[in-house]
Amino acid sequence: MITSHAVRAAVHDSFDRVVNDLTELVAIPSVSAAGHDPAQVSRSAEHVAALLRDAGLEARVASVQGPNGPGRPAVLAHGDGPTGSPRVLLYAHHDVQPVGDPDKWRQADPFVAERRGDRLFGRGTADDGAGVISLVHALRLAAELNGGQLPCSVTVFIEGEEEVGSPSFETFLETYREQLDADVIVVADSSNWRVGVPALTTSLRGVVQVDVRLEVLDHALHSGQYGGPVIDAVTAMCRLVATLHDERGDVAVDGLVSHPAAAPGYPDYPESDFRNDAGVLDGVELVGTGDLTARLWTKPALSVIGMDVTPLRVAGNVLAPSCTARLSLRIAPGQDPAGALASLEAHLEAHTPFGAKLTVCAGELGPAFDGTAQTPAGRAAHWALTEAFGTEAVNIGQGGSIPFIATLKETFPQAQVLVTGIEDPDTRAHSEDESMHLGDLERIVAAEVLLLAGLGGAVAD
Structure with missing residues (x-):
């Protein structure tokens, strides 16, 4: 059985390895947008597959035909848990955005990760390299702490074209439907409320x-x-x-x-915090009416x-x-x-x-996504996040869009879908100087181990 203390200690002791693996992944310029080298996306997929094999899973690179040609390569991996244990599908993506204006990066090469203080800077450090690496190491540690076997059966789907709208996503789901079918789907590609405060995303525009x-x-x-x-x-x-x-x-x-008011239970967002998080210049007025969270999430x-x-x-x-x-x-x-x-x-x-x-x-x-955390998996995730972060997890919405989540829900209607956070308000995903807070990365890995253990009934405390 796995304890929270053992998980936090194991993640802490191996965290240098986590950061090294993220640094190596960032070094592959896996930009999926047209006009960039597609060989780098293939290289990234092979690299991620190797990481998952090293974590003890069977992994391979796969792709399907998209509407305008072959889809970009994804990674499929699987590891068995005990007989009768829940089937969990873990999702992240290994493709990244273009760098934007190179002159607006503080580092010479956005694909050479650079640590400054408690953050690691570089394209893909957060979106979604941290998502990929956190899943890899959560799987490795969950098996190690559970006597060599995962606490539940896990399939991993690491997409290679999320940043260009997932054009072959539906075909991929249909092609590999039997392998991807799950009781719980965990998406590692959203945001936490702020550094040190974990969140589940329950709505997306x-x-x-x-x-x-x-x-x-x-x-x-x-x-x-x-x-x-x-x-x-x-x-x-x-x-x-x-x-x-x-x-x-x-x-x-x-x-x-x-909807002029966000859902009950969402946290308040003081205007001063939003202005600071968004970098709004002094004197520039905010626009729109209704709650600030509604303007961001439900309008x-x-x-x-x-x-x-x-x-x-x-x-x-x-x-x-x-x-x-x-x-x-x-x-x-x-x-x-x-x-x-x-x-x-x-x-x-x-x-x-x-x-x-x-x-x-x-x-x-x-499509938008409108979910709930009031499911057994949602309650397990809240517990895992709270244990790992040492701070009560909250539910939030997101103004950004992840359309494939609605597609996942339609394809696997019986599955409980959890949208978990990787980023924080200063991550600057898609922008210059993207970064990942390393303290949060350590806590995220621990939360994912605890979630897998909780879903598999392998938690001792």
Whole structure:
């Protein structure tokens, strides 16, 4: 039987190995986005499979055909627990985001992990390298502390294309459905409330992404000779984008689900803490109405995440004939992505200025997730997190989207789904200077060992 004290001691004693393995994984630039070397994603998959084999599991690299070609390689691994023990599916992903602007990193190479104080910096240190490595070492230690056998039967699925929307995810689930079927699914790819305070994520917003194109001319024109009667496409786009929010900053698209108060039991989020966590500049006002947590988790949000305009270095005195903007709409739990897309398209059509030609091209449509921690697995996770962190675990929502979680729930409706935290408010996932708090990483590994032991009935205290 496994005790909390023994778990914490074992993780502490082997933590240098945990950090070394994370450093080695970060060194593989496994960027799954188009235009980057796909061989590095394959290399990362093989590396993760080797780590899982070293932890005592049978592991292999697998992929399926996606909608636009072969899917990026994932890792499947399995270890048997006692006969009749629960089947647990552990999920993380080994692909990472591009580095962004190299000049905004404090280190010369984002793929060379650098320790500064109590944090390890580098692309993928948190999202989701820490998720991968924490699972590897939790499995290793759970078996070691349980007499050489895992306390429950475990299948591990380490995806290789989460950062590009998981295009072959559904096909992968169908192809390997029998192997992936589980009583409990644990996703290691969310956030904790803050450093030292663990959390389970019980709701996630979904996502609708569209490219919006406006055309006003069949060619560029001299801005002095023709400006006045004709508005340039960039200005037209600015006027259209400005209609997406009301004067208070709330999304102004009719037909979207919106909950002005977050679920009961969610923690309060003082504005001062949010401003500090988000890096909001002094004097910049927060927008929107309702509880701050609702604005983050249960109300829609709409952002312009890209726009094709003429760069200043090549700008001339011309009227731009066309402009394209990419919009990212985060939808609240309970919102159908197709319905949200229809509402957004209707709004854009109704507010297109001056008769400009509008084209809307839909991209990613990802469902929201609305779960609960009031399940046997949820209560086991709360206990494990509280024991490992020494602080009471909380339930939170997330403003970001992990659409495949809803897909997992639909595919395995009998499974209890747990979304666990890796990141913290200063992780800066997807941004420059991404980092992982090493104290939290140690506690996360311990919590995962305790969760596996608890689910398998192998806890002595």
